Amino acid sequence: MRAAVQKILQTLLDLQGVDIRLLEVRARLATLPKKTAEIDARVAAAKAAVEQSKASQLSNTKDRKKFELDVEQWKERVRKYRDQTSQVKTNEAYKALQHEVEMAEAEISKSEDRLLEQMVNAEEYDKRVKASEKDLKEVEDAARGQRSKIDAEKAAAEKDIAALEAERARAVAEIPENLLDHYDRIVRKHGGVALAEVRNEKCGACGMIVRPHVIQEMRRVQGENDQDLFHCETCTRILYYIEPSPAGAPASGPAQQASAAAAHGEC
Ligand SMILES: [Zn+2]
Numbered sequence: 001m002r003a004a005v006q007k008i009l010q011t012l013l014d015l016q017g018v019d020i021r022l023l024e025v026r027a028r029l030a031t032l033p034k035k036t037a038e039i040d041a042r043v044a045a046a047k048a049a050v051e052q053s054k055a056s057q058l059s060n061t062k063d064r065k066k067f068e069l070d071v072e073q074w075k076e077r078v079r080k081y082r083d084q085t086s087q088v089k090t091n092e093a094y095k096a097l098q099h100e101v102e103m104a105e106a107e108i109s110k111s112e113d114r115l116l117e118q119m120v121n122a123e124e125y126d127k128r129v130k131a132s133e134k135d136l137k138e139v140e141d142a143a144r145g146q147r148s149k150i151d152a153e154k155a156a157a158e159k160d161i162a163a164l165e166a167e168r169a170r171a172v173a174e175i176p177e178n179l180l181d182h183y184d185r186i187v188r189k190h191g192g193v194a195l196a197e198v199r200n201e202k203c204g205a206c207g208m209i210v211r212p213h214v215i216q217e218m219r220r221v222q223g224e225n226d227q228d229l230f231h232c233e234t235c236t237r238i239l240y241y242i243e244p245s246p247a248g249a250p251a252s253g254p255a256q257q258a259s260a261a262a263a264h265g266e267c
Helices: 004-087 091-173 177-189 212-220 254-258
Strands: 195-199 238-240
Touching: 004 091, 004 177, 004 195, 004 238, 177 238
Parallel strands: 195 238
Antiparallel strands: none
16 A cells, blocks of 8 residues: 555656646746747837938938029029019119029028038938948848747747646546645645655745654555645645665665655545
8 A cells, every 4th residue: 555655646746747847848938929029129129220210311312302492493583683684774673683682692502501411411311221221130130040049949848848748648647636636726826836845854845844753654654545645734735755765775766756655634
């Protein structure tokens, strides 16, 4: 009968091992969407920078066209005023036209200054567009590598999960239903760990003292059935005790890993 309890404990320990690995793999898998979102955000920011620099470049082009047009229109007016000058009869009218010509020439000069300024700026805008496009290409190239790495991580994690779930199904098949329910309840309560090794007369999980007579019982008493497991009185985890191996002798076999027993089960 002792062997029966040891076998159940060993199966529970195997199950716990699988569940802990499942938790690790699922945690790994859960980090991937955030990594993908960070890559997407970097690409989006680089694209926005390109659009921004192109918008500035476009606005500069429009300004230049406008100032070029202004120059042409003021020049046209000057020509018109000069034509009219030849036809005026009075000195007053002549002076008035001269004044218009001067005003128009001042406007030409102003528009030419603005045009020149925007032509100088244009070089800077062109540089910014080229730099932002180069940056976007680098970010996109890097993102491709990062995304395929994440895809590989995801595929590996999903493969691990499938293998672990198959392993879990095999372990679960060996465990009586009521014990499995109990195990699952403790797992939910304690974030994945339902079994605790008794070490130095304490529960290996919560650290509460396990009374010596309980340990003696665990070591001595043999279970009659699968309900005869010991539990920590504080955290309710299923306790197991591993007999220390004799000095110099290496620990061996699953029977030595889990030795516990009988009669105190509350579940
Ligand atoms: Zn405990």
